[in-house]
Amino acid sequence: MRLVLLGAPGAGKGTHAKMLSKELKLPHVSTGDLLRSNVANNTPLGQEAQGYMTKGLLVPDELVTKMLTERFKQPDVQKGFILDGYPRTINQAKTLDRILAGFTMTIDYALNLEVSDETVIQRLSGRLVCRTCGANFHRVNMPPKREGICDVCGGELYQRADDKEETIKKRLTVYKNEVAALLEYYQTQKKLRTVSADKSVEQVLQAIVRLISPQ
Numbered sequence: 530m531r532l533v534l535l536g537a538p539g540a541g542k543g544t545h546a547k548m549l550s551k552e553l554k555l556p557h558v559s560t561g562d563l564l565r566s567n568v569a570n571n572t573p574l575g576q577e578a579q580g581y582m583t584k585g586l587l588v589p590d591e592l593v594t595k596m597l598t599e600r601f602k603q604p605d606v607q608k609g610f611i612l613d614g615y616p617r618t619i620n621q622a623k624t625l626d627r628i629l630a631g632f633t634m635t636i637d638y639a640l641n642l643e644v645s646d647e648t649v650i651q652r653l654s655g656r657l658v659c660r661t662c663g664a665n666f667h668r669v670n671m672p673p674k675r676e677g678i679c680d681v682c683g684g685e686l687y688q689r690a691d692d693k694e695e696t697i698k699k700r701l702t703v704y705k706n707e708v709a710a711l712l713e714y715y716q717t718q719k720k721l722r723t724v725s726a727d728k729s730v731e732q733v734l735q736a737i738v739r740l741i742s743p744q
Contacts, residue, residue, distance in 0.1 A: 536642030560614035642726035
């Protein structure tokens with residue numbers, strides 16, 4: 530089974546992708562992880578990406594596409610995968626279909642994690658990120674054992690500039706403007722499945738499994 534996870538910032542795509550990966554025994558393919566891995570391993574693609582990141586620029590779609598193509602060559606994804614962080618636009622969705630066609634694969638379901646603006650603001654405004662390893666915590670929902678210190682590596686925790694409330698609201702507006710066409714794209718293909726992500730992680734996981742299970 531090949532799944533893509535869609536949803537606003539703060540919908541819990543990464544969290545639910547990891548849970549689904551364990552539940553369905555499928556690899557979790559995260560474009561964010563791919564980017565960090567390529568940079569950390571100093572691959573040619575990682576070096577190119579680092580050049581953009583150092584200048585504070587977004588990594589171009591073409592570069593992310595190349596990283597995904599390399600990832601889909603690996604044998605563990607042949608039986609299926611859960612893709613998180615891509616596509617974000619209809620152009621990326623079409624690119625993804627072209628990449629997968631080259632491996633004789635197609636997406637089975639696009640899971641839309643629907644979440645209220647209030648929930649997004651609550652989740653993101655409390656998020657803390659480790660400067661060293663990138664692990665995520667939350668001031669209320671998942672606080673670190675020691676304030677300001679990462680449980681994983683002992684690094685410093687900080688709040689990202691784009692996790693402040695006013696910035697979150699702007700990000701949500703941009704997301705809603707972009708996502709309508711993307712949802713319609715998968716709806717037309719009869720692959721779109723929508724689940725409320727305002728509930729607990731366990732409840733959302735159960736709802737997703739019910740949606741994609743054979744009837």
